[in-house]
Amino acid sequence: MRSEGRRAPDVDVRVLDPKVPAATVDGYRDTLAHVVPDITDFFNPAWTNRIRLVIDPGYTDGPAAAGDGVITVSAGYARTHPRDLDVVTHEVTHLVQAYSPGTYGDRWHWVEGVADYARYRFGRDNAACGWSIARYERGSALTDGYRATARFLAWAVEAGGDGIVQDLDAALRKGTYGDEFWAARTGDDIAALWSRYVRASVTGWRPV
Ligand SMILES: [Zn+2]
Missing domain, CATH: 1.10.390.10 (Neutral Protease Domain 2)
Known part of the structure; x- marks a missing residue:
């Protein structure tokens, strides 16, 4: 029920x-x-x-x-x-x-990354069409959006706790998001976190 x-x-x-x-x-x-x-x-x-x-x-x-x-x-x-x-x-x-339309300006990669994170986490049958965030694309950047950013978010949940994506989403909706969000949540700024994520990925980390 x-x-x-x-x-x-x-x-x-x-x-x-x-x-x-x-x-x-x-x-x-x-x-x-x-x-x-x-x-x-x-x-x-x-x-x-x-x-x-x-x-x-x-x-x-x-x-x-x-x-x-x-x-x-x-x-x-x-x-x-x-x-x-x-x-x-x-x-x-x-x-x-x-989100307010302004969010799609310099934060569009979060907008698209969160949407693909939702697809990864809640999608009903991503495998049917071969959609996945399993593979790390060398040279990908946080600001690529879509799967590149979604994959980082899947890692960030491990680094910063479940709830970090909801808090990111809420901050984007309220219009209060700034990159200091990441340091406040994890102790590392966004550039340091991305470096940690890349290191983890090239040494074999994969989302479950
Ligand atoms: Zn989209």
Whole structure:
């Protein structure tokens, strides 16, 4: 039984391309029903839980996007990547983040890193499409965002304690985030932490 705060999301789906397989659309819906309670509990329980999902042949800037309560998945991407259902896990995290638009400026790598961390931690079937943060890419940088930053966050949880990603997310939402966050939480500034992370990675550390 679901306790209070574990509500299934209210998802309104619009498919604007009849060539997108119904199984993929159903897969997005099932994925959202499965992951949204976990993601909202973890990051932002006050979030509205209302989502409009649009599969749009007119969206061609990338696989998907999210904003103003709407997840837009490129119909072309849906047709060519029918097993990547957790693309909506990443996107719904952006809705739950509810950061102010300014956060996407010089903090965009945290925005995208947190969304991919959520996909890593709560994704329903990342393996189905070969999505993973297991591999360390040599030469990757914290400011690369996406999986590079998500992988650092997975390590930072070990270094700074479970709760560090929630606190980062909360600070980003409140607009109070600064890089001093890391020294306050771990005793090391962000550059020193990244160096520790790289050393750990090249000597075999991998996320579980
Ligand atoms: Zn994103």
